Amino acid sequence: MVREWDPRTASSAEIASLLGTLNAVFAADLPQDPPWRESSLREYLSEVMPGERRISWVAQAEPSAGGQPGAILGHVHVLMLGDIGVLEVLVHPSVRRGGLGRDLVRLAARRVYQEGFQSIGVEVVGETPAVAFYEALGFSREYVETRSVLDLSAVDWAALGEMATGVGAGYHVEFCPGSPPDHLIEAYARAKAEVRDLGDGELRPSSYDPERLRDSLDTLHRRGMKPYIVLAIHDRTGEVAGLTELVVPAQHPTRADQYDTIVVQDHRGYGIDRAIKARMLLELRSAEPELTEVQTWNAQANEAMLKVNAELGYRPDREWCEYSVDVAELVHRLDAGR
Ligand SMILES: CC(C)(COP(=O)(O)OP(=O)(O)OC[C@H]1O[C@@H](n2cnc3c(N)ncnc32)[C@H](O)[C@@H]1OP(=O)(O)O)[C@@H](O)C(=O)NCCC(=O)NCCS
Structure with missing residues (x-):
């Protein structure tokens, strides 16, 4: 039974x-990743940035003979973001290869x-x-990053x-x-605006103006994701020369997510990247005694950053890809049963 589902209610x-x-999926597909916890999971699934919408569906097993509701065995949600829909699908390992994943994607x-969006993007591990699933559905690979993991017990x-x-x-x-402190928000946003290409992939857009930056931090807090920031300040001008952002999610607080690290062009070559990440x-x-690991994602071409990460002790883990597809083509292909 598949139905639209609102995590808020x-x-x-x-x-x-x-x-x-979700944890059965992790155990099957990414057994080294920590299982998720329930804390703030509802908020994680429902809170969005102002102007964005997320629509979800679930696939639920039949009720038991005693009338107990069936388990949720599949889930899909799509985040409407600018002109693209960002998709996430999960199917319990015990019911895979029966066409449920394809049905969920068709609905989304x-x-x-119908809402007039051009394309759908998805992150694929x-x-x-x-990988085979999205390729079978006609998605094509746009971008590949490497996820690396740092084991804090091995840090010198x-x-x-x-x-x-x-x-x-x-x-x-x-x-x-x-x-960042209020008086540095504008300088912070300027630094982010200048260095767009070093950040995460397009499915996780950074925030470039002060208002959007505030909204984005507020959204993180509401989703149970605690942000930490380290800044390098240029003493003479007071400008933000470099920044690094990390998030400790309530859903997996033993493994933090290292987000953007940026060093503004004029301030490169002074050891800022290494220093701010080490200080973090x-x-x-x-600040987070429960933390045992940090994970981060980098473009494979970003050799300078990969080198610093290696010095800090990060080990490449696996590829993290972005796939996309033209929505009209996908709908026609799925409706035609191809
Ligand atoms: C990807 C996923 C959604 C597929 O769900 P599913 O219900 O098994 O998919 P379907 O049965 O609809 O498969 C559709 C087609 O995709 C392809 N496919 C799916 N899984 C495949 C596999 N393991 N190997 C090869 N092809 C595969 C096949 O072409 C399949 O059609 P077929 O069975 O008629 O040959 C499921 O494996 C999943 O939940 N993965 C985790 C996704 C995720 O988000 N992970 C992130 C956290 S780890």
């Missing part, structure tokens, strides 16, 4: 059932098409069944302490839990 039993399926694609903290202070003269480094890790040791 869903019962706690449904949220718990979806979590069970039809809606995206390398070496999982999702003394060496990291030296890296954290190894920034050139004329700069200082600040740790900002929660958000040092601060997290006391």
Whole structure:
């Protein structure tokens, strides 16, 4: 039974059932990843940036003979973002290869098409069944990043302490839990606007103006994702020369997500990248004692950043790809049963 589903009003039993399926998917496809917890899962699934919408459907097993609601075995949601719909699909490993994944994508694609969007994008984790699935549905690979994972128990903290202070003269480094300080928001947004190409892929757009930046931080907080920021400030001008952003999600607080790291063009070559990332890790040791790992995503062409990550102890884990498809073509293909 497949139906549209609103996580805001869903019962706690449904949220718990979806979590069970999500963790079964992790166990099957990404067994090294930490299982997710229920904390803020409802908010994670329902909160969006102003102007964005997320529409969800679930596939639920038949009720039991005693009338208990069936488990949620599949889930799809699509985030309407600019002119693209960003899709996520999950099917419980026990019911895969029966056409449910394709049915869920068909539902979401039809809606995206009706709403007049041009294309659908999706993040696909390398070496999982999702690669063959999306390729069978006609999606094409647009972009590949490498996910790397840092095991904090293997970090040489003394060496990291030296890296954290190894920034050139004329700069200082600040740790900002929660958000950048108000007086630096504009300088922060300017730094992000200048270096668009070093950040994450297009499906996770960065925020370039102060208002959008505030909205984006607020959305993270509402979704249970605690942001931490380290800034390098250029002493003479007060400009933000570099920044790194990391999030500790309530849903998997032992593994943090390292987001954007940016060093503004004029300030490159002073050790800022290494220093701000090292300082972040040092601060997290006391701010987040539960944390055991950090994961990050980098473009394979970004050799400078991959080198710094390797020095810090990050190990490449697997490919993380972006696929996309023209919505009209997808709907026609699925409706024609191809
Ligand atoms: C990708 C996924 C949604 C597919 O669900 P599904 O219900 O098994 O998919 P379907 O049965 O509709 O498959 C449709 C087609 O995709 C292709 N396909 C799906 N899984 C495949 C696999 N393991 N190997 C090869 N082809 C596959 C086939 O062509 C299949 O058609 P066929 O069975 O008639 O040959 C499911 O594997 C899943 O939930 N993966 C996790 C996705 C995810 O988001 N992971 C992130 C966290 S780990």
